[in-house]
Amino acid sequence: MGFRRLKTSLQDVYLIEPKIFGDDRGFFLELYNANKFKDIxxxxxxxxxxxxxxxxxGALRGLHFQRPPHAQGKLVSVLQGKVLDVAVDLRKNSPTFGQSVCVELDSEKRNMLYIPEGFAHGFQVISDECLFLYKCTNFYHPEADAGLAWDDPTLNIPWLDIPPVLSQKDQNHPHLAEFDSPF
Known part of the structure; x- marks a missing residue:
């Protein structure tokens, strides 16, 4: 058993593919194994x-992050359904600052995305329903909660061609140009 780590267009953001064992009963896989993550x-x-x-x-959640010192790295996966998953580089000194990567995550492929600290994260649901799992490297702290406008034209994110369903909070985040990155 193992995992495969694939590079994305953003340094330090990785697509993770688990080894899946299937037969006529169904399938088995490890969602996370510290020793095998060390191997990759x-x-x-x-x-x-x-x-x-x-x-x-259509639900669109994001683009969210937590400010330091409570920043979070995330390993995200879909347990049921399919999403368009997005990470945006917020690291001021990064050559890819303000750039995004978009991948489809789904419960058939069982693929995952690792998003380190210093990135905003969001997703939009493609399937009728979705169960979405986040493994986080830091605890949630409400006072550190922050976000970036999902529809910022400078980010050029190819969201789905369906009306997004947003929370009130996600309708009011600043655009990148109005934002002083804490990373």
Missing amino acids: GLGHLNFVQDNLSFSRK
């Missing part, structure tokens, strides 16, 4: 909190 160069991760969200088609 992600042994430094220390997950302290798991979060689960349920969303319906």
Whole structure:
């Protein structure tokens, strides 16, 4: 058993593919194994909190992050359904500052995305319903909660061609040009 780590267009953001064992009964896979993550160069991760969200088609959650010293790295996956998952580099000194990567995560492929501290994260649900799992490297702190406008035209994120369903909070985040990155 193992995992495969694939590079994305953003340094330090990785697509993770688990080894899946299937037969006529169904399938088995490991969602996380610290020793095997060490084998693919992600042994430094220390997950302290798991979060689960349920969303319906079109729901758009993001773009969220936590400010230092409570910044979070996230390993995200879809347990049921399919999403367009997005990470935006907020690291001021990064050559990819303000750039994004978009990947489809789904419960058939069982693929995951690792997003380190210093990135905003969001997703939009493609399937009728979705169960979305976040493994986080730091605890949630409400006072550190922050976000970036999901529809900022400078980010050029190819969101789905369906009306987004947003929370009130996600309708009011600043654009990148109005934002002083804490990373």
